Structures are given as C-alpha cells and as structure tokens.
Amino acid sequence: MTKSQKGLVTCCLVGILGAVGAYYLAKEQDRIRNLYGDRPQMISVADLAAKGYGDNVWVDLTDAEVGKKYVISMRKRTISAAWVPAFPRGEANNARTIKVVLRCTKCKTEEEVAQRFFGRSSFRGAVINPTLLTPHDPYRPYFQEQYPNLPLEPTVWEVDVDYTDKPSEQWAKGFYAGAAGLGVFGVICGVALLFTRRETP
16 A cells, blocks of 8 residues: 555545544534523522422522532642532521532632622523533532531532523534535545555556
8 A cells, every 4th residue: 555545544534533523522512402491491499409400401590508618629720610519598507418519610719719609699500410421520529528417419410600501503513514524525535545546556
C-alpha cells in the first residue's frame, strides 16, 4: 500500500468514525432537550423531594431553605462545582435526610458560591439526574463530611441552577450537519482509495 493510499484509509476512517460520533451527540442532544417542557414548571422543594420532577426537568423551585454549609469540588485550585442541600422552607433544622441538592458550576470563588445560594428561597434550574447516561453523584462523600448526622437518600434530586434555559435545538442540528459532512468525506475518501488500488499495478 502506498503512502497516499494509507492517507486515504486514515481519512476514510476518521470521516466514518467522526460521523458516527457526531450522530450520537446529535441524538443525545435531542434526548436531553425532549426532557424539557415548553416552560419551567413551578414546583416546591417538598413536592420535588416527595414526587420527583414528573415529565419536565426544567423547574422553578420554590419554598426552599438551603443548608448552612455548602460543599465544593476543586480542580487545579479552582472551584469546579459546588452543592448545597435544599429543604422545604422552615424544615432545615428538623430534616432527617437530604433529598434535594442544588448545584452550580460557574462559581469560581467561595464568595460567588455564597451569593448564588444564600438569601434565596427560589431557584430556576434543571433536574440533571435523567440527563445523565449513568448515575453520577460525586457530592456524596463531601456531604457525609459536612453533614455527618444527615444522610443522603438513595435517590437525591440534583438541580443545576446554571441551567436556566432550555437547550437550543441548534446544537443537535449542528451535530447532524457535522455527521453528514464527515460521512460524505469518509465515503469520498473510500471511493478514492478504491480507484487508486485499481490503478496500482
């Protein structure tokens, strides 16, 4: 096989595999977007804890009282995520378990975290549990340290307060377009490879 043929093989594989990857990402964007309703649903912390999010992960969470302590995850000496437990208003001191947590990932200092969570009783965000392909709750060991007498429920509803808008359908369209383009590129390279192999003595 000549050097140019090897290059065509590489381009063909990159195109086909890239198309498959882009198509998968497009379908995943569609799946996540379909979990959102046309507008946020108003739901209390008590109802979310007791009944879950229903058929719309986009929520205006009301009647919330956050815990006195938040927990953080660090990456390269910078806050990468912060969580705080949320309880029905007036019940934080009497809570026996943690059923709802709020998350933010855009706050980079502890001052920003405090401003984002404290002094508020309502939050707009998205319940991210169903958007994940596999369960992921890295906050558990942090809460066990900060709230040793307040265990977390097996299922904790995690509301990301940075997801205030419905995902744009343009993301999925962009990935579909990318998949089509990469697929065509891969096919063209494959056809070119066939011609060069026929011409090679």
